[in-house]
Each structure stands twice: as C-alpha cells, then as structure tokens.
Amino acid sequence: MASALNDTEVRLGHGSGGAMMKRLIDNLFLEEFGDEAALPGDDAGVVPLGAGRIAMSTDSFVVTPQFFPGGNIGRVAVCGTVNDVATSGAQVAYLSCGFILEEGYPIDRLRQIATTMAKTASEAGVKIITGDTKVVERGKADGVFINTAGVGLVPPGVDLSGTHCRPGDVVLLSGTLGDHGIAIVSQREGLSFSTTVESDAAPLNRMISSVLAAAPHARCFRDPTRGGLASTLNEFAEASGVDILVREADVPVRDQVRGACDMLGYDVFQVANEGKIVAVVPADEADAALAAMRADRYGADAAIIGEVQAPSIEGGHTVRLETPFGSRRILDMLVGEQLPRIC
C-alpha cells in the first residue's frame, strides 16, 4: 500500500514521476476523485461512451486569488469545462484534470481544491477519469494552475453553433450579470460592500439540457466568461452575420455589482461570469426556453434580454444596447484586458 502523505507543502519531488508523486496521487487525488477507471493506475482512463459525435473542450484556470467568496479555483475549473462542453448540446460525461503546482503550495489548500472539484463534478454528474501533476520551482508559477478537458456525447440531430442565429431569434440570459468578476476583484482588492458578492460559478449542463428539451430549435448557447456578455454577443453576431439588440433594462444585474462597476469603471457587459448561459432561440420557443431556465436552481433570474436582427450594414454584425432612456450605444467586444486572471 502507498505510504501516507505527510508533507504539508508541495515539493518538487511531487512532480517527479516517482514515489513522492505516487504518494500525492494515491493519498490526495485518487482519494478525492477515485473512480474505477482511474484506479488501476494506468496512463489513460478507459470508459464507455455511445456512438455518434463527441464534443470536447478544454480550459486552463489561473484565477487569482484561488479562494474567493462563492468558491475556489477547483469549482471554476470543473464548471468552466462542463459548461463549455454542454454549450454544444452534449451530455457531458468525463473530465481530465491537470495540475501545475508551485513548489511550496500548501497541501491542505490543494486538498480543499480537490475536494471542491470532486463535489462539483458530482453535482454536474460527470466523472474525473484521468489526471496529471507537474511541479515547478518557487517563482515559476503562481500557486496552482488547473487544466480540465471534458468530453460528452452529442445527441443525434442536435446541431448548435454561434453561426445559426437568424433575424427574429430571441436572446435569453440565465441570470444576473457580473457576479464572478466582481467577487474576484473585490477579494483581490480588499473591497467590501454591504453584502458580499459571491462568484456565480455553477455547472449549467442540466439547465442547458432542459432548455434544449423545451426549445428544440435552439440555435446556440454560450457561457459569457472572459470578455463577458459583450464578447459572447459579438461572437454570435459575427459568426452568423447578424445584428443583435439588447435592452439594458431587461438585463438582470445585482445592485452591489452595478455599484462596484460604477466605482471601478467597469462595463458590466464586459465582466466575466462563470455560472450564466446565453441562449439564442427562435421567437416561438422563447417562452418555453425561459420557463425551463427559471425552473433550474441556477436560473431563477433568467430573462429575455434582446433579439437578433438583420444586419443594418451590408456584411456587418453590430451589437447594440438600448438604454432605459431609449438611446442606443454600440456594445463592443472588450479590447485589451480589463481584469486579468479572472478564471
């Protein structure tokens, strides 16, 4: 049997491929993620999957700080990839998980992160079936970076893409905007509000499945993470060659988030979210899609926020925001970097 993990800090030997690494894997990662596919200790997890098309996605997570109100890097690492795979309409099934650790990182924090990942994977109904651990010297990374990749089977007939938006389609948002970004920046900068803003990080694969069942002709889903809602809508508009109009008054934003954005000079439409989904559906399926979102535990504040329009300029693809006063402004994609290392 593997000997106990007595170290309190990550050491270079934990990435060696030898006995120390085996102790870390056996006593920490396998204890948290333990799955029959991973248990023989082989280099690849082998698991059943039906025939057809698979969806695959990956994200590396470098968020700082690693612990923040509403979660930690482990929750974001599972949710981010689960949500990316789910936006294809796939039934997300399996995750891989690669850690890059900085020498000296506290083992108890690493365990908390792994525990959170296991819980979040369980909540999402996905299994972590294979992993990797690398360790770099002090000063060559920043605590812990996590990569996850995910795969799932796309049901027959499902064909979702940002290229599928059509004039007349309706744009839905599954909840309040900007919570994750403001939670991170508040923690980082030591800001305090009357109420703590918590990260919204959440697995949305079940919500997407419900919406797809309710709105079978849905065009596309996307989680507005880095770059926020503005980037997501501009991506859709460009990919489909359409304009999109968003009514600002219909976009749910918490008061504290709005206040923090005003104070910090952020545009809430460009702030990252980790537990929200944007959906574009045909107009005659919009009410059903909205009801499905609202029925989900993470969708209580879902709203119809805008519509797809024919391009106002030949070959153009403009996203506009209609303010509560009726004026319109262009909602641009973020240029440069507003808030680094948000996920």
Add this chain to the structure above:
Amino acid sequence: MASALNDTEVRLGHGSGGAMMKRLIDNLFLEEFGDEAALPGDDAGVVPLGAGRIAMSTDSFVVTPQFFPGGNIGRVAVCGTVNDVATSGAQVAYLSCGFILEEGYPIDRLRQIATTMAKTASEAGVKIITGDTKVVERGKADGVFINTAGVGLVPPGVDLSGTHCRPGDVVLLSGTLGDHGIAIVSQREGLSFSTTVESDAAPLNRMISSVLAAAPHARCFRDPTRGGLASTLNEFAEASGVDILVREADVPVRDQVRGACDMLGYDVFQVANEGKIVAVVPADEADAALAAMRADRYGADAAIIGEVQAPSIEGGHTVRLETPFGSRRILDMLVGEQLPRIC
C-alpha cells in the same frame, strides 16, 4: 475578417476573452491547427467517434528550456498525450490544447511551438480540435506551459493494464534509454558532447497498434517518461503483484547518454524518455512483438530486456537488474526529484 496579429510579444490582453485574444487565436492557433470542427469558433469541438469505450488522458507540459535538440515543448506536448492514450490500445483521434502564457513571451517562438504541434499531430494522425489561451503577468509563469488532453476509441476486446502482467511474460523496450532527459539537461547546463544527444520525443501510437496486432495478448504498454524505466517497471510490478527481472546488458543505451549519466551521477534507468515504449507480452508472442517494434520508424533499436517472475516475497513486487557481471541489484522507483521539469 480578423485583423492581423502585429504584436511581437504576448500581452495580458491576449488572454482577455476579447478582441486581442481573438486576433491571437485567428492568426496563430487556427492558422496552425485549423480544423473544420474548430472553425465556427464555438466553445467545444464536435467530431464523430464510434461506439464503445473511449480512452482519455491528459498531461501538462512545463519543460525548460522550451527549445532543445530534437524538438520543443510543442512536440513533447503532442507526443506525451498521444502516447499515454495509445498505451490503452486506443486509436488516438483527438486532442485538446490549453496554453498558459507568460506576458512578454515572444510571439514568434509561440508560433514555432504551434507549428511543431500541428506537424506532430499530423504525423500521429490526430486532430487538435479545441483549445484555450490564458495569459499571466510576468514572473507568474515560466514562458509557456501547455496542457493537452487526448481521446480515442478502444477497439472491442482490447483490455490492456499494468495489472495484467503474469510470471513468464516478456518485457520489451522500443529503443535506447535516456535520450530525452540527457538532451534537456545538456541544453540546460550547457554541456557538450562529441555528438549532440537529441530528445527522442515521438508519437508511438502507430507502433503500439502494430505491436498489438502482432501480439494480440499483449498485457500492457507504458511510455517511461518521468521516473524513467525504473518507475514504469515498478508500477507494473506493484499493480500486478509480480517481480520483474531486467538484464542490463540487453538494455540499449547510447554511449553519450551513458557517459553523461556517469558524469552527472544519474541512473539511466530513472532518466525520462519521450519516445520509447515498454511492452509486456506473453513469451510466445515476444518475437512477433519485437519484429513489429523494429519495423516501426521509431523502433529500430527495440530489444527484449527482461521477464516477469512470480514474487520472490509473498505479497512483494520487486524489480531487479542483472548486471553484465551476473550480480543483481534492486531497481527502485525514483524517490524525490532527479531532474525537475523534464516534460
């Protein structure tokens, strides 16, 4: 259309989720990896795959330096994961690819790495179908870290595992030991030999398929990377509850690698390889397996190096090396770290 990528260095905005990141993806990654599955710009690649069992594996790569004789981090990043998936007997089909970049990393080096990844993936017959880019501030990473995850379909009836070794089985090694580790340390320490030692990094999925066709009852394959051959054989011995005997005289090692190990005090059995495979096969399939290895472009120096034996101690699992003088020593798993950041 996307505007040109005029930057010469990675900037924080290249990881923003906004317009700068889109420029980097469109002008560098999609140009190199461009695939119909990735082209619509959606968050997940959607690709066909047959029914049955999939194998999935992941590795993060932090090798330093990033460029070395015989390759760069990009070649290792593709080969490492292709080989890990292939050891399950799967037909490796798809890779994901996640970059963590340090602000200031030269764009032309990043492009060289991406070009190498694309070429290596093409050589292996696999497609990079989805990716991610994160950027961290100067001093918070070390140039470039790459994660790849891979998936493939395991043919019906194939069941390879380190737990399957049986007394009487034969151990094969597909070529010379230690080339990758010595290439890296030579580059890092500025050592020079009469002939340059090149990294052996290579995709071995075709070789494994050939060996499996020639030796259909093969027990297991593994690429002896971190921890070297010693770790791989100890993992097999422990997983199967067997002893393994290796005949040192039969293990191919280049003269320069042997010399470098002597000079540096390394045990060549613990030095990392990135283009070698260890196979355990039943004795009556060993010659066929060896012939299949040698027929592969990366297997010219393949050899039968040892055999699986019943445990000499009840419940034990000892790996022994028989020296050319007939004495035997225990071949232990590496403890701690010999040579950090080899892959």
